[in-house]
Amino acid sequence: MNFEKIISDAIQKTLVELNLNLVERFELEHPVDETHGDYACNIAMIIFPLVKGGSQIKIWQGDFKNPRQLAQVIKTNLDQNEELKTIVEKIEIAGPGFINFYLKTDILINQISLILEKKDDFGKNENPENRKIIVEYGHPNTHKLPHIGHLFSYIAGDSLARILEFNGNTILKANYQGDIGPHVAKCIYGWQQKGKPIPEKLENKVKLLQECYQLGSELYEDENHKQKIIAINKAIYDPQNDIQKDWLQTRQWSLDFYLEFEKLLGVNQKKHYLESQMWQRGLQIVKDNVGKVFEKSGDTVIFAGEKFGLHTRVFITKEGTPTYEAKDLGLFTQKMEDWPFDLTITPTASEQNEYFNVVIEAVNQLFPEYKNKWMHIGFGMVSLSTGKMSSRKGNILSAPDLIEIVFARVGQIIEKRKELNSEEKEKIRKQVGLGAIKYAFLKSSLTKNMVFDLEESISLNGNSGPYLQYTYARCQSVLSKNNNPSFTKRADAQQSEDLNQEELFILKWLYRFPEIVEKSAKEFAPNHLCTYLYDLAQRYNTFYNKHSILKAENERQKQLRLALTQATAQVIKNGLKLLGINAPNTM
Incomplete structure (x- = not known):
């Protein structure tokens, strides 16, 4: 179920019914403060200048003094939308005219069942363009x-x-x-x-x-x-x-x-x-297009980039070889x-x-x-600590060198695990080492310069690949200790009013995964996915440290927490896979 689409369609329908359909598109966003709802829209503030008049054409006969009043009219109409009622608990107006939507907790709980049903396919989006x-x-x-x-x-x-x-x-x-x-x-x-x-x-x-x-x-x-x-x-x-x-x-x-x-x-x-x-x-393409796209400059053939606000580059050298x-x-x-x-x-x-x-x-x-x-x-x-790299003089750290340094450092840590055999240690050394490197490279915007810090990259307590891998392994450890491996995967066994804050914070994050995948794809930005996974891992670890899972107060609560743990593990696994990182069962 695409919550974002349902809410967007409802807003669009309301704007048409109120004769306020003045903009081609608008966006929903998640409020930074989650007490302000699960989705927020500033459509009232966007269209208010058009409604009020001034340099724009006034198309509404009512008298609105500010965007907040306009937002209230939009909310009143949205409150009557039957489809919206199936997923939204309440709608509120906040600040200068934000319209905030609060999803029903039961709907969030049902997302666990969806995650456990779809497994490795959860988060996969259908793209009608299929480019x-x-x-x-x-x-x-x-x-x-x-x-x-x-x-x-x-x-x-x-x-x-x-x-x-x-x-x-x-x-x-x-x-x-x-x-x-x-x-x-x-x-x-x-x-x-x-x-x-x-x-x-x-x-x-x-x-x-x-x-x-x-x-x-x-x-x-x-x-x-x-x-x-x-x-x-x-x-x-x-x-x-x-x-x-x-x-x-x-x-x-x-x-x-x-x-x-x-x-x-x-x-x-x-x-x-x-x-x-x-x-x-x-070489033949350039030769065939001399006088059309390319031109001769002495003994070379060039593309005159200045004509397009760029710079000129040589495409055929004076020796006649292609560049x-x-x-x-x-x-x-x-x-x-x-x-x-x-x-x-x-x-x-x-x-x-x-x-x-x-x-x-x-x-x-x-x-x-x-x-x-x-x-x-x-x-x-x-x-790196050696500064910018150059291979011409030889004073560089090659990619294999960096990988081996990280592998060795992880190996030093894993070596202390006496319960693991040498084969298990080697597997973890490589999985965690590569996870550390890949995540360190991907967690910031691709277009920004970065400094690779060895100790930071392998930390189990910070924004790192191993931290996410460790959280996944922790989930697997909890699930493996469950005496009833066939525990129900229906998360709706728990009443929504019984949820604690930490459980709710996880639920309010799990359903966003498909949205993050879509955003990462549209913006060609894996760092969005990294940020999401890190936040999810933090939320789960906070929950884990504060509440017992296997020794919950009752069976119903235990079932929900086990399902929540498995759903969290599944989403982390799916996200890590998109980053090219393995999710080890043991660390």
Whole structure:
């Protein structure tokens, strides 16, 4: 049952009946102070200037001195709405003209049964548009270790894909990896300088590639070495060149590593595109549109972004090779052919905002029918104690480094749990470690810069992934101790007047989950979901610490509290899954 829709429809019906239908849309919100109701609407304050007259046309014959009086008229009509009466206990006017709606407690209690019935599907929304959306994320370069920005892209992109799919869209998860370009040439040159060693383990192979890239970057500062690296970069585009063997061999090390890395993160992408597959397509698109969308500038081909309030970027270099921009054009058209979409989303670091503004505008000029179908989300920079990260000089903390540090710290804590065997400890170490990292990255707006704090991220007493996981495990522990596993799942066994404040506070939060999922999807903002889950966990833990569940005063009360516990656990589990986080039964 969609409470928000029922109330909105009732308001709209009232406005029509009173000849006050003056605005196309309005919004309901939840009052910050829950004693002011479950929903609030300021429609009276919005339309009062239109009713009163002044610079607007007066359409109401009554004499209203303020929005509050107008709100009272609207309320009087709403009080007669039969459908609204089925879910709303009372309607009140507050402040300058807010209309507050109080849901019936029995209706809130019945939501528990709905949650336990729908289980993993609770919160899933139907979307009549059912848009086909490609979420393309990760974007790691071969021949280098992934940095924290790549980790952010993996985490943010995967959560967005999960949320959008849960909200009724059809999703294709994709990745696009840079396997050609100057960074590859630098790595191969560095590898050659080292004598082309081949370590036995994959882990050591990718670490070697990072070292070779750093060596190549340093040598690039010397003009003699620079020209040799430029020659390698150009030779990679020639399938007949001898450099192909070195390139393909070292590239495979990276590709194998990234498949393992994505498996560790719990990321399952159906499409993996490579720059080497796109360069010819992108190069041809640019060449075919010189004089139309692109223009020559000396020995290069550019897109004159100034014409569109942007900046100019090169799409074909003086050596005749395509730039990242041209390859992105090839990728866009390839995705169009592979899986015709309504929207493609690319989350990357905000440092690339201007780059994508130009490339997307070039796409708009090339393919007007696909205008507004490519969205770039520029997420904020991640800071650690070492400051901003750069892979060129080698003084960085890579994504695998960060993950291992968090795993190790969680392991230190889990090691104290003598009742767990080594296999259980390892499973918890990884689940909690990844939960800590993912939640820390997602709990703030994606577009804001963030500082990753190790101890804060693993805390069991604060706004962290492990805190939510711990709350879920606590719920499971309570349920496992129930002597009657087949306890009734009908929550209406408890009379609403018997509810305590802590139980009511949980009920007033559970029903909002589908709304939060919808809001997170519409605003491409997983942080809304994080905030909701943290608040739910706090409410449950307050209830848990204050009231006995298994030793309740009577069986009816016990049944409700067990059902409330199971419903809370289910919602936390569903929410964590949308964040890409596992909900462990034991911690």
